[in-house]
Amino acid sequence: MARGNNMGRGPYEKSSIVEDTGLPPGKEVEARFDIFYPVMDGPDGRQIAEEREMDVTVELWYKPFGTMDSAVLWREWDATISLDKKSKPTTYSSGNPK
């Protein structure tokens, strides 16, 4: 009922907000995701990247009921992100199998 730090989903379960995770109008909001590539042990005992490429899809869904029930896909972005593109090979041999 928001007479403490609890707030329910139903209108009858709240009379205030305890936080707002929505997008405020006119303000830039950034969400950052750090996604690690899998690694394995190389022949010299040092770790190397198991995969050089990663397919990433970003989807923005509007969930009217907080679940995927009746959710609407608003935006979608996908790309193959390669360790060999947009970044220089590391100077350390253990980081580069080729």
Add this chain to the structure above:
Amino acid sequence: MKQLKIIGLSALVLLISASLAFAIGAGVGRDSTIVAKKGKAKTVQELIDMYDSTGCIDCHEDTHEDWAASPHARSIYGTGRAAATMITAMKNGFMAWEYSGVKTTKDIKVEHLMGCMKCHLPQMADAEDSVAVELADDLMEWFANAKKALKDPDDEKAVDRRDELEETLTSLNINCLVCHNRMAITHKWTDGYPQHDTVYGYNDGEHDDENFPKMKRSLIMDESILCGQCHGLGPNLELENPTQCATAYGSYMWAYRAEGGQESCQECHMEKSGLGHKILSYSDPAMIDLALDFEVESYVSQWLDGSTLKPKAVVKVKMVNRAGHSIPDG
């Protein structure tokens, strides 16, 4: 003795005047609103009839079709989910609360339902408590039959009753007369009360309808406050037990207009989107396009700590909400 009789008569006249004033309420012209002329609805059907807008269809067919595709046309039923949520609000809400005075649907009064109906059916305020009981029973019976029909689609009795009640529930809605009459004037002591024979829009003049022969300009028809009466400020503190549902108008005022935003609800949801009286939101492609700037940036980096390698992709998603309120909101 004669003097006493005169005093007694005066007191009686005063009492009658006072009771009339309470019945009609304060404000000049309040006695000519739709509800004042027709009297409060005693049944659900009377409430449907009180704001019956089918007379508008002949001349405003396109507008009617747009409206029929809008959530306003099924404001208490929705897709069925809104109606089910109202049942939850009753059962988990005032039927479970110790001091609400409600144990069964027979105890329900209009004021109990206004937590939902303030916005989903504002004309509920123009009904007697018998309508609240009937509506609550209709909702419960619809849900019971909908469940039966879902379990056994061959149960004709349940299917028929479900459909019958669905028709009743969808007949209670936010239609032409709700926006263009009942809710068309917010400042009633300044601009007058909405009159029973008048539709309110952008013009003054005659209106070709025997029940509504007059047309008057509403000063809020193109203002966000018209919508803000329902798509509200947040907590409804005027209720005996406050609820909170829509917050869009509060967000619009304090996070959008306060920061220099200039557009109105109608400009985005009706004009720029081309939606007219469909007035859609999150599910409509035009509104989705208007709502947001969306940009994704990615790069890779490798962190080598001795023999421990941590190669990673960094994905940055930048979003700017271009709506006039927080997203999501309603």
